[in-house]
Amino acid sequence: MHAIELYNVYKSYNNKPVLRNITFTVPQSSITGFIGPNGSGKTTTIKILSGLIRKDKGVIRVLEEDPWDNPKLKRKVSVIFTKLPYPPNDTVEEYLSDLNSIFKGDLSKLIKEFNLSEHLKKKISQLSSGQAQKIQLIAALLKNPELIIADEPTANLDPQARLEFYELVRFMVKEYNVTFFISSHILSELEKVITHIVFINNGVITATGEINDIEAKISSNEILLLVREKEKALKILAKYNPTLDGAYIKVKGNLREIVDLLDDGKIEILSIRKASLDDVFRKLSGV
Numbered sequence: 001m002h003a004i005e006l007y008n009v010y011k012s013y014n015n016k017p018v019l020r021n022i023t024f025t026v027p028q029s030s031i032t033g034f035i036g037p038n039g040s041g042k043t044t045t046i047k048i049l050s051g052l053i054r055k056d057k058g059v060i061r062v063l064e065e066d067p068w069d070n071p072k073l074k075r076k077v078s079v080i081f082t083k084l085p086y087p088p089n090d091t092v093e094e095y096l097s098d099l100n101s102i103f104k105g106d107l108s109k110l111i112k113e114f115n116l117s118e119h120l121k122k123k124i125s126q127l128s129s130g131q132a133q134k135i136q137l138i139a140a141l142l143k144n145p146e147l148i149i150a151d152e153p154t155a156n157l158d159p160q161a162r163l164e165f166y167e168l169v170r171f172m173v174k175e176y177n178v179t180f181f182i183s184s185h186i187l188s189e190l191e192k193v194i195t196h197i198v199f200i201n202n203g204v205i206t207a208t209g210e211i212n213d214i215e216a217k218i219s220s221n222e223i224l225l226l227v228r229e230k231e232k233a234l235k236i237l238a239k240y241n242p243t244l245d246g247a248y249i250k251v252k253g254n255l256r257e258i259v260d261l262l263d264d265g266k267i268e269i270l271s272i273r274k275a276s277l278d279d280v281f282r283k284l285s286g287v
């Protein structure tokens, strides 16, 4: 079953198309990354999925329901944003207890699991960004949701807090069997945690699928080489139809063979790298 399904969805603001013919699905129990550059339409899509704004055209199913004006979904779906929308003068304990009087989740267990016991008496405004995002995760879990939608949740976090955040996401999927749909314009940290990926660029879906398939399909056996004598290396590698990617020579083929060929030609290789998902992202996003 799919947690999210969109078919041929369109949205315009003041006659300016922002989402064009959007079709993708998010499998249940997946951690799906929604990746695209700034302004590509991620927040608009997330607002539609959360029932905050309405699509113009197309079919949308969130847990098999239309998200627009659907109170039933509010019980089953949590939405997380970049910044805490919470009252800054409440203490962590006050805020979470108030929330839990509605949802009746296992708050003390969550506080322990998220390592927040020593911060309960702090005001929300006194928390670090990373701690604040942990509060959002706990708040999201209190209602025991089936799906968590997160819009750029790590944009304000430093690299260490980002890694910790994604570790918690992994833990939540395993322990609480929740599906995650997370948007970001940075792929590198998400790459380690996501199982599926949806690329969006300029309001259009450019690729979607299981992360391993996408990586294999698009980057295949692409190799990037930085060498001292570029022109000479290009000649030696002519049968591979090499192209240039900035300072790098890009070729497709067997790494061992290519290195041997350059060795025979006495070309000094300064750096070799296989195309990463980031390269794929750049290719698909045109950035």
Ligand SMILES: Nc1ncnc2c1ncn2[C@@H]1O[C@H](COP(=O)(O)OP(=O)(O)OP(=O)(O)O)[C@@H](O)[C@H]1O
Residues within 6 Å of the ligand: 013, 014, 018, 036, 037, 038, 039, 040, 041, 042, 043, 044, 045, 185
């Ligand atoms: N309320 C609005 N009225 C008019 N245009 C809007 C509105 N909200 C968003 N847009 C435009 O829609 C496009 C997509 O914006 P959106 O916020 O969905 O992108 P995004 O991928 O989330 O970007 P970012 O990563 O910068 O948040 C942008 O060109 C933006 O200027």
